[in-house]
Amino acid sequence: MAAEPEPLELDAGGRTVAISNPDKVMFPEHGETKADLARYYLAVAEPLMATARGRPALLQRFPNGATGQSFFQKRIPQSAPGWLTTTTVSTPNGTTSRALVLADVAHVLWAANMGCLGFHVWPYRAARPDEADELRLDLDPSPGVTFPMVREAATEVRALLGELGIAAYPKTTGNRGLHLYVRVEPGRDSFAVRQAAVAVAREMERRRPDLITGAWWKEERGARVFVDFNQNAPHKTVFGAWCVRARPGAQVSAPFAWDEIDAIEPDELTMRTVPERLARLGDPWAGMDDAPQSIEPLVERYRADLARGVPDAPWPPVYPKMPDEAPRVAPSRARGARGGGG
Structure with a gap:
C-alpha cells in the first residue's frame, strides 16, 4: 500500500496551513494540483482579500477535482481548526448555518485544501450583516x-x-x-x-x-x-472575484479594467495566467473602496x-410572496389559466 504523501506546509500571512495530498490533480486540462491551487491563492492574496475580507462564504467542494462530483458546504464542522472565523448566516428560506468568514488568506487555503473550487460570497461583511455594500x-x-x-x-x-x-x-x-x-x-x-x-x-x-x-x-x-x-x-451569494472555477481549464472569475472590455477573453484568464497578469497590470479594482x-x-x-x-419584479421561488410583487407565475401558465384549458 502506497504511503500517504507528506502534506505541503505553506505560510499564509504568518499562519502555517498544511495542504494534504498536494500532488492531487484538480484540473485535468493542464494538470494543476491542489498545491498549485493553494499557491495561486497566495499569489492573488492582496486583491482577493481587498474584496472578500470579512465576508461569509458558501463553499462548493469538489473532492475529486473539477470534473468530479460536488456539493455545497453550508456549515463549518465543529472539528474545524479553532482559529477559523465563522458567523451565522441565513439561506433564502430562513435556514441558518455556521459559515466560514474569509478573514484572511489562511482561511482561503484551509477551504482550498478541502477541495473548494467555488467561494460563493455574501454581499456584506460579517461585522455588518444588515448592510449590503x-x-x-x-x-x-x-x-x-x-x-x-x-x-x-x-x-x-x-x-x-x-x-x-x-x-x-x-x-x-x-x-x-x-x-x-x-x-x-x-x-x-x-x-x-x-x-x-x-x-x-x-x-x-x-x-x-x-x-x-x-x-x-x-x-x-x-x-x-x-x-x-x-x-x-x-x-x-455570488461567485467571488479572483476565485477559481471548477472547469477543466481552471478559469478564474477575474476583475479587469474597462479599457480591456473589447479584448477580454474569459477562457484565457486562468490559474496559470492571472498571477502574471496581476503582477504586470496591478489590481483593476484597487480604487473601488475609495x-x-x-x-x-x-x-x-x-x-x-x-x-x-x-409591480415589483418576480422573486425566486424559495422566497415568500413579497410586498408589491406581481403574481409569481410564468406568463404561459397565466395565459393557460385565463383560457380555462384542461
Missing part, C-alpha cells in the same frame, strides 16, 4: 447569446450608471457571463440594493430591447443578455415605477 449586476447570457453581445451589454450598463454618477467595476464570471460590481455607500440593505438592480434591468431593456432583457421568466428572454437582478436578493457610491438614483426609479402601478 455591493450591488452585483450579473449579465447572464441566454442561449444564443455570444460573448461579444455580453461585452456590448456591459458597455451599455456602464453608460447608464455613468449618467447617474455611479462607477462600476467589471469581472468575468469564469464562464460565459460578466459581473459588474458597485461599492454601495453605508446604510443600504439587500432589499434596496435589489431594487436598484431591478431598475437597471428595466431601464436597459427599455434602451436596448434587442440586446438586453430584465425578464425573469426564461420563456420571455429570447437570445438576449439577462440582467439577473435577483442575485441581489437578501441572502443570495468612494462608495449612492444608489439612490436607481432606487428612486424603482419607486417611480411602483407609483405608476408597475
Whole structure:
C-alpha cells in the first residue's frame, strides 16, 4: 500500500496551513494540483482579500477535482481548526448555518485544501450583516447569446450608471457571463440594493430591447443578455472575484479594467495566467473602496415605477410572496389559466 504523501506546509500571512495530498490533480486540462491551487491563492492574496475580507462564504467542494462530483458546504464542522472565523448566516428560506468568514488568506487555503473550487460570497461583511455594500449586476447570457453581445451589454450598463454618477467595476464570471460590481455607500440593505438592480434591468431593456432583457421568466428572454437582478436578493451569494472555477481549464472569475472590455477573453484568464497578469497590470479594482457610491438614483426609479402601478419584479421561488410583487407565475401558465384549458 502506497504511503500517504507528506502534506505541503505553506505560510499564509504568518499562519502555517498544511495542504494534504498536494500532488492531487484538480484540473485535468493542464494538470494543476491542489498545491498549485493553494499557491495561486497566495499569489492573488492582496486583491482577493481587498474584496472578500470579512465576508461569509458558501463553499462548493469538489473532492475529486473539477470534473468530479460536488456539493455545497453550508456549515463549518465543529472539528474545524479553532482559529477559523465563522458567523451565522441565513439561506433564502430562513435556514441558518455556521459559515466560514474569509478573514484572511489562511482561511482561503484551509477551504482550498478541502477541495473548494467555488467561494460563493455574501454581499456584506460579517461585522455588518444588515448592510449590503455591493450591488452585483450579473449579465447572464441566454442561449444564443455570444460573448461579444455580453461585452456590448456591459458597455451599455456602464453608460447608464455613468449618467447617474455611479462607477462600476467589471469581472468575468469564469464562464460565459460578466459581473459588474458597485461599492454601495453605508446604510443600504439587500432589499434596496435589489431594487436598484431591478431598475437597471428595466431601464436597459427599455434602451436596448434587442440586446438586453430584465425578464425573469426564461420563456420571455429570447437570445438576449439577462440582467439577473435577483442575485441581489437578501441572502443570495455570488461567485467571488479572483476565485477559481471548477472547469477543466481552471478559469478564474477575474476583475479587469474597462479599457480591456473589447479584448477580454474569459477562457484565457486562468490559474496559470492571472498571477502574471496581476503582477504586470496591478489590481483593476484597487480604487473601488475609495468612494462608495449612492444608489439612490436607481432606487428612486424603482419607486417611480411602483407609483405608476408597475409591480415589483418576480422573486425566486424559495422566497415568500413579497410586498408589491406581481403574481409569481410564468406568463404561459397565466395565459393557460385565463383560457380555462384542461
